[in-house]
Amino acid sequence: MKWRDLAERRMRKAEREGQLTGLAGEGKPLPHRPGDALIDPADAVGHRIMAEAGALPQEIELKKALDAARADLAHENAPEARKAKMAEIAKLEMRYNITAEARRRAMGLDRKPM
Numbered sequence: 573m574k575w576r577d578l579a580e581r582r583m584r585k586a587e588r589e590g591q592l593t594g595l596a597g598e599g600k601p602l603p604h605r606p607g608d609a610l611i612d613p614a615d616a617v618g619h620r621i622m623a624e625a626g627a628l629p630q631e632i633e634l635k636k637a638l639d640a641a642r643a644d645l646a647h648e649n650a651p652e653a654r655k656a657k658m659a660e661i662a663k664l665e666m667r668y669n670i671t672a673e674a675r676r677r678a679m680g681l682d683r684k685p686m
Contacts, residue, residue: 631675634668 586592611619619632641664645657 629675631668631671634664634671638664638668 583592619629622628623632638661641657641661645654645661648654648657
């Protein structure tokens with residue numbers, strides 16, 4: 573039996589038993605998440621589940637901090653403050669890249685095909 577057929581059967585069974593009605597968000601459009609298009613679908617689902625449970629991976633927390641720091645920089649006019657913000661952004665980018673690379677290595681995504 574193919575996985576697709578098995579999944580389809582289970583969804584139909586759950587539908588017949590009424591398990592797919594009254595769910596949160598039913599009848600509403602899916603949320604717009606353009607960032608999910610840039611990452612692996614499995615990672616996107618995993619990140620969403622962890623976020624809903626209140627446990628974000630460090631990589632996501634660093635991305636949020638980076639976005640906030642960039643927004644602050646856009647509104648800063650004082651040269652010294654801009655310099656400090658740029659240093660903070662560089663530090664956050666370095667931490668983000670290290671964390672992202674560590675995740676890729678842990679998942680075996682950095683290996684080149686033979």
